[in-house]
Amino acid sequence: TQLLEQSPQFLSIQEGENLTVYCNSSSVFSSLQWYRQEPGEGPVLLVTVVTGGEVKKLKRLTFQFGDARKDSSLHITAAQPGDTGLYLCAGAYSNAGNMLTFGGGTRLMVKP
């Protein structure tokens, strides 16, 4: 079983602050996805990264894939209360048939 560690597990910040969430593995990913889950709903895909060193931006969210494709980060600039939710990274490993393994999630609360 592949292990995918996500940190921090919980994060409570004030509106306007910046934050970074990390996703790490000892194995190489063939691709990595970030999902956001709001209470009472299923996770929704935010982004997929495939190439080592890749950076993708989605409004105030910046996603980076490590050069070695073993880690990824999600940076949120000027967080807003609407960013509150559970953020999940999910890695696909080629030796696991590209099935996704999910990290434990980061629960973010942004206070107004």
Place this chain on the structure above:
Amino acid sequence: DADVTQTPRNRITKTGKRIMLECSQTKGHDRMYWYRQDPGLGLQLIYYSFDVKDINKGEISDGYSVSRQAQAKFSLSLESAIPNQTALYFCATSDSGLSTGELFFGEGSRLTVL
């Protein structure tokens, strides 16, 4: 209407009872999955199916069974529910033709076993 629909959304049952969670999708995807979510553990794969006649065990299949009745329907059964199966269960779909492998999730079924 949701593309991936789960029923029931909430269920409380007693130890030893048989429970079925149902999932239907209108996305036309060939692949379907059942995940379990516990706080701090992310999503753990229970079973998955790449086509109607295809059933595969995931990480935590013990105590669960599934049936892929049609391409659009995938049900999860707990033959004899136990309290540590109390969790939030998600059905998901994906399209094998999409290179991203994006999963589309239902809204979840919260199961409580007393």
